[in-house]
Amino acid sequence: MKKVTRRWLSVLMVPMMLLMTIGIHTPAANAESSLGIHVDGAILIDADSGKVLYEENADKALGIASMTKMMTEYLMFEALEEGTISWDQEYRVNGYTYAVSQDRRLSNVPLRRDGTYTIRELYEAVAIYSANAATIAIAETIAGTEAEFIKLMNAKAEELGLTDYKFVNSTGLNNNDLQGMHPSGTGEKDENVMPARSVAKLAYHLLQDYPEVLETTKISKKVFREGTEDAINMDNWNFMLPGLVYEYPGVDGLKTGTTEFAGHCFTGTATRADKRVIAVVMNAVDTKGVGSYQARFDATRALFDYGFSQFTETELLPAGHQFKKQKTLGVIKGKEKKVGIATKEPVSMLIRNSEKKEYEPELVLDKKLVKDGKVQAPLKKGTVIGHVKLVKKDGSDLGFIDGETAGTEVVTTEEVKKAGWFSLTMGAIGDFFASAWKSSTGFVKGLFD
Structure with a gap:
């Protein structure tokens, strides 16, 4: 049976830029949902068609943390496709990326001052280890500066039909973590925001347009610059991958995110048989209102279980x-x-x-x-x-x-040829007399009414 899904009704989405309230974000102990999860927002979709299978507060703009990097990845793949950058192109570390890379409180691979790194090396660090300085390096390679890259992010968000988004950097960090070197035109304590629906739509387009991203996001462990004195182990933050602590069969992506403002977030994707789903959870907490890695993966597991057990590909016509x-x-x-x-x-x-x-x-x-x-x-x-x-x-x-x-x-269901001149003429004459007869009979009838 052939699966067919057509996009007949296109919805023109007009992006709305949000003003983020400055302050400390305290994770809320949300009431338990019908799936038993505690999140500020969630959504589950069919990765093939985009069919929404479940949603919970999916239209409220929330912090997205490192899930931001899906947009950076999208723009990187697009630039590679267009030939404006290449996998073996080298990036030279500057003061900004060096300083950020040395902050081990953040997820990073330390970069050498004035060292050079290929786009492929940087991308693997981003997709596997969520390396922040490596993300900035890719952004600078594409646009010259991170500030200019943000313009590309916003333009792409509008093109993809995302709503209620705000991008202030390429990484998803709070700008306050960028050591005073955050992109010009953005606030010192700003952070990227988006609703769960827009996050899912971004992930959907990333997988539709550049499915090769999964070849890297499915890697659970890799050594950065293996065999050199700069070698560092990169453990994937997606603990639902095979062999990791919260392993779930079929998981091969996509992007975690954690900041104090956003809480514990995750955009996950998994397959079972011929079915792939995408789940987004935002600010996941446990029953006591405490956010954790386990809370976000437990919430994602519940969404995956629901999608795989309750939905079936069905021929309707x-x-x-x-x-x-x-x-x-x-x-x-x-x-x-x-x-x-x-x-x-x-x-x-x-x-x-x-x-x-x-x-x-x-x-x-x-x-x-x-x-x-x-x-x-x-x-x-x-x-x-x-x-x-x-x-x-x-x-x-x-x-x-x-x-x-x-x-x-x-x-x-069949061919219909145009009638010839004679047939059209006779038809017109017939229509004339039929109309005349109808009018005359109506007139006569009117005399007796």
């Missing part, structure tokens, strides 16, 4: 499906007066078990081609005249992360 109330369209200027219409491909979607009967098809005709229920000849077989979308009867469906709907094209 077969190819060639015809609509009971409209199996045909009228044809103008055609040799045939009607033409059959049907779905082009099957429609499948990740839905909760036993909810197949809860969805019904809705035909949406292309208003530019179909007017008053008629379409003009000539028509080839397979001409697209609209699309179908699946609608949940009770309106409780959570939709898609990109505002799309599950559906497929609706096409004509």
